[in-house]
Amino acid sequence: MEKWIGGILPRLIFGNRCRQTGLHTLSLLFLAAGATAGDQVTKWIILTRVMDPPRVIEVTSFFNLMLTFNTGVSFGMFQDFFASRPGTLALLSFAIASLLMIWALRSCLPGERRGLALVAGGALGNIIDRWRQGAVTDFLDFHWQGLHWPAFNAADVFIFLGAFLILTSTFLNGTKNKG
Template sequence: MIIALIALLVLAADQLTKCLVGTNFQHGESIPVWTNFFNITYVGNTGAAWGLFPGQNKALIVLSIVTLIVMFVFRRSFAISEPLQKTSVGLILGGIFGNLIDRIFHGQVIDFLDFYWNGSHWPAFNVADSAICVGAFLYILTAFWQPKSKVPPAANQQSSKPPESAEIATSQK
């Protein structure tokens, strides 16, 4: 349930922000938010994150759908029990759905978060891209950093007393 809620929140935030940019900006228009660091810039992206694989919109639609199907079919084997794991999967699903909707209905993804520093420019991205990256990072993190299993105290402690047979043998001497 929490996975679906997180996915829906990401999807809503992603679609709302893209709608705001798409209706209030011209393609290529840029507004500085934080001088020499961050702009909101309307960019249409027919490729993957960071502008990789430009013009591959149809292939990325297929890849997104296949990924969603695989995640659904194998969901029980992913061992998603920890809250951080559930959060990560919700972020990934929300991000995939957000960009998939854009690809299907607009033929491209709207990117608008535009960061740069000292002349180095990071390709524009969006809420869905951020959710996918953060979700993937958290999922990988949880794969390597698992909380210690909770073993009942009785099973974890060894008695300092010798076994009964040893007590009987020593008392008979």
């Protein structure tokens, strides 16, 4: 904890590990905004065009469109705790997304920067849902032989892709440094 408070956090907030041009900064902001907008547009289409009235739409033998509202965190965990406190979870999520965006703007690794921007943008899409309706709109439902993966949305896809880019960038950069 001391290393985090004394070293990493100040570097994230105040330090500039790599000098970025205005174009780099703008491209990251557009990437995050694009992820947020893409998520919100898909949710708007689902809520107003596809799921009116709400129902289960079987797309394939393993994929449905199914409207659900998640008051908890990932995979619906802690729903009982956060159901009456959506503002608390939205505020906490916003703080984390803000730190991730600051990290993205300060990172030296292009893949890490893009990944962090995607994670922050996806998180912001879900934060908007929490503020607007007290829960996150989920509608993508994958299943196999009666087993269902928790329903998710486009924001979650952006978060996953961002995390994949961060891990890939970190792995590749670590390999280059050891070579």
